[in-house]
Amino acid sequence: MTHSMTIELSEAVYQSLSKEAEAQGRKVEEILVERLVRDAPGQIDDPFEKLIGAFDSGGMNWAEKHDEYLGENLMREIRGENE
Numbered sequence: 001m002t003h004s005m006t007i008e009l010s011e012a013v014y015q016s017l018s019k020e021a022e023a024q025g026r027k028v029e030e031i032l033v034e035r036l037v038r039d040a041p042g043q044i045d046d047p048f049e050k051l052i053g054a055f056d057s058g059g060m061n062w063a064e065k066h067d068e069y070l071g072e073n074l075m076r077e078i079r080g081e082n083e
Contacts, residue, residue: 014028017031017032
């Protein structure tokens with residue numbers, strides 16, 4: 001589920017976001033949402049979060065990079081490399 005919001009920003013904050021967005025070829029809204037998500041960890045419903053610390057992963061950094069590892073594995077499957 002997603003929600004739509006309207007927010008008011010000071011001119012200085014908007015200008016800062018606008019410059020960053022322009023430099024990256026992106027929309028101000030994209031930059032703002034990215035920052036909100038980044039600065040609100042734990043607000044994202046991550047089904048693997050409840051497993052963090054549940055077992056010894058042999059020193060790998062699964063807690064921080066599980067999405068990356070799962071994505072890499074999915075790409076290998078799509079390419080047919082896991083067979």
